[in-house]
Amino acid sequence: MQIAVTFRHMDSSDALRSYAEEKLGRVHKYIDEPIDAQVVLTVEKKIRHNAEVTLVAKGITIKASAEVTDDMYAALDAVVDKIERQLKRYKEKLKSHTPRKGKSRDVTKSIIEAASIDDFSGEPRVVKTSSFSVKPMSVDEAVMQMDLMHKDFLVFTDDATEEVNVIYRRADGNYGLIVPQK
Template sequence: MQIATTFRHMEPSDALKSYAEEKLDRVKKYIDEPIVAQVFLTVEKIRHSAEVTITAKGITIKAAEETNDMYAAIDAVVDKIERQLRRYKERIKEHKPAASDSRDRQVRKTVVAAESIDQRQEPVVIKSNTFSIKPMSVEEAVMQMDLLHKDFLVFTDAGTEDISVIYRRKDGNYGLIEPTKG
């Protein structure tokens, strides 16, 4: 497991770093290698917060906790990550995924130079992200969207190999946007 620890508004501490690494070793039993974890430890006045992002084998899980003790914040965030991974693993066991294509597609967006934004009258794209689109079923896409705490997810439907979008509706249900041919 690769763990990168970042300290914000505090002095780097080997004790805190090793404590976080020791606690994160518990998640290995839920997901396969390779695992990349990013730990952000922040102190703002009396508020101590720990934020963890774990990426492994096509899934990304994020969690954050705040307390007035850094060790308690690390414990709480690792417990939250463990709960999310346990729930994810149980859902995977309940659901047998369709035969997926091993190809992951890359989606790219273009960005307009920042200097030209002020001169333009029409709206422009300010931010651009590049991400992999993993072939998955609609149920898997809903699980991944929930794990990432996002409002929508672009994915390749494993059955049709078309790019689709799953999104969270205001009423709490989900919507699915599928392309039509013709």
């Protein structure tokens, strides 16, 4: 496991760093794959201690944060407990779900910059492009993956139809599903 600890508005402490590494070592019982962890410890107004953890492992990203008013160690305990609860829930859902076999697809995402209204040059240009693999999964698994990553939408391949679908979070808290027409 690779753990990067960042200190904001506080002095770096080897004791806090080793405590964070020790606490995050407990997640190995849920995920056996190599894990990258980013820990950000922040002190605001000398009384609010905030700990944020982002785990990336086995194709999933899990984020959690906790804020405690008196102690950074308590904030670390709270955020690791949240991570463990999320991983337990994820592991239980994986046990009850049997994935179907399907083709994985590669998708490219492009961010296009539009010109300002005042000086319109005609053509937008691509600012950022990223590629990622879209694995086959059910709609329930896609919702779970989207919740674990704290994203507003997710592009995935439906394991039953092998079509690329998009699931998104609606303003009313429910989910929407975009399915292509044939």
